[in-house]
Amino acid sequence: MWSAVIVDLVITFISIVLVIYSVHITGSYQSKFKALYFLPPIVGAINYGRKGGLIVSAICSAALFIDTWGSYKYVDTFNLLLDSDLAYIFILMLIAWLIGSMEDVEHKIRQNLLSWNQYLQNAERLSIIGQMAAGTAHEIRNPLTTIKGFLQLLQLKINNDKQEGYGEYLDIILTEIDRMNSIVSDFLVLAKPTETRLECLEVNILLQEILSLVTSESLLRGIDFKIVYGKNLPPVAGDKEKLKQVILNLINNAFQAMQEGGKLTIGTYYDEETEHVTIWIEDTGKGIPEEIMDKLFEPFFTTKETGTGLGLAISNQIIKNHKGRIRVESELGKGTKFFIDLPRLKDCNLDE
Ligand SMILES: Nc1ncnc2c1ncn2[C@@H]1O[C@H](COP(=O)(O)OP(=O)(O)OP(=O)(O)O)[C@@H](O)[C@H]1O
Ligand SMILES: [Mg+2]
Structure with a gap:
């Protein structure tokens, strides 16, 4: 050069x-x-x-x-x-x-x-990944279905034998298997955007549903975790599982940015001017250098040795499918805050 x-x-x-x-x-x-x-x-x-x-x-x-x-x-x-x-x-x-x-x-x-060439190269890589994902999803889903079937049988037996405590473990395993199943399916979102199944959602309830998962993971990692629920939030039109996946992606990135421990805060608010409901995820991790800020959402961009660089790309695609957007603010050495803005729904009539 x-x-x-x-x-x-x-x-x-x-x-x-x-x-x-x-x-x-x-x-x-x-x-x-x-x-x-x-x-x-x-x-x-x-x-x-x-x-x-x-x-x-x-x-x-x-x-x-x-x-x-x-x-x-x-x-x-x-x-x-x-x-x-x-x-x-x-x-x-x-x-x-x-x-x-x-x-x-x-x-x-x-x-x-x-x-344009870079765009095409990306598209080409995406289509290869898409094909691989389709194959992998199929291969992973089959054994998962078998495992789920036998676990349900086991659940019946445990319930019949009235073995206290084990039923609860099985419930957790089954829920996690469902999550694996939907994550594998969502992997396809990037290459082959699937139809987003919108329903009327309260984002605070969405956060409550991931609360136990994030709390236990934070405990394990020695991270101080807090949720700040916004008040009087209007509903949004969202695909529940996909939105959960986005939030978990962002939380996972936050965990990875705080290897030494720190504070994870997630919250919600409503902006009357923009008429958007926002979910924010803030960490006190290492922050993001200015020069990579505009690359974050590119597929395969990662600074981690074992990262695939797909987390934010997929999340961004999902939020775009919701007619929303993801924003980020970060200060090197201090932490990062991601915002997911979703358009409000006037009421729960999704045809509006
Ligand atoms: N909260 C954060 N703090 C610091 N850096 C972040 C944060 N979130 C994302 N990044 C940066 O953005 C990059 C891309 O994130 P992305 O989630 O797309 O991929 P990844 O986490 O590297 O891999 P994976 O596909 O496993 O998610 C990360 O490698 C990291 O450098
Ligand atoms: Mg990630």
Whole structure:
């Protein structure tokens, strides 16, 4: 990258010096090679676009002016300058401007092509991942169904034998199996957005449903966990399981950012102006460096050794399917706060 910049600079510089020198030793304003002065602005414009072309043509114009001035030696020859060399200078600038503009346009087209290519590459990777996910989901779901079937049998037997306590464990295992099942299915959201099944939801109730899971995980990790329920929240139209998955993704990231322990706070509020209900998740973890802020939601972007970089990409897709958005605020070394904004529902009639 830098070597290319240096090569461009050297070529432009050499072309300027060579042309000035050649014209000078071959007779300055009388030189037959004066037309060579067109060369450096063209080189400058090609290498650096319109601005570069104009700067080089300004350097050349100054050189031509000084050289010509020296050659005439008489002040009254200023008219001659006006006749010949000013026209030259004007044409130099014009050429640099035109070629530079063409270069700038080409540069923009090239940039667009580049990002389009990146987009296509991403899409290609996503479609491969989508196919893999479909295969994996199928392979994982089958044994899960078998396990679930036998666990239900076991549950019956335990209930019949009235073995206290075990039934509760089985309930938890069965719930977790259901979660695994839906996570595997949700993996497909990214590549093949599935239909979002919207129902009328109270976000506070949604948080209550993940409360026990997050509380036990926080205890294990030595993290102080708190929920701040917002008051008078209108309902939202949401796919319950998918929204839970998003919240758990964000909480999981928060846990991973607080390896040394810390505080996890999640909460809700309603903004009357934007008419959005917000769920926020705040940690006191290591924070996110400014330079990676705009990459967070890209599929496969991760800074973790074992991360897939899909968590935020999937979450973002899910929230977009809810016509909402995810925002983030972070301070390096202090912590991070994610916001999930969801449009409010006027009432629980989903046809509105
Ligand atoms: N709360 C947070 N604190 C600090 N960094 C975060 C936080 N949330 C996300 N990040 C950064 O964003 C990156 C992308 O997150 P994302 O959840 O998409 O992928 P991941 O966590 O690396 O992998 P996985 O697919 O397992 O979720 C993370 O690697 C991390 O660098
Ligand atoms: Mg993650």
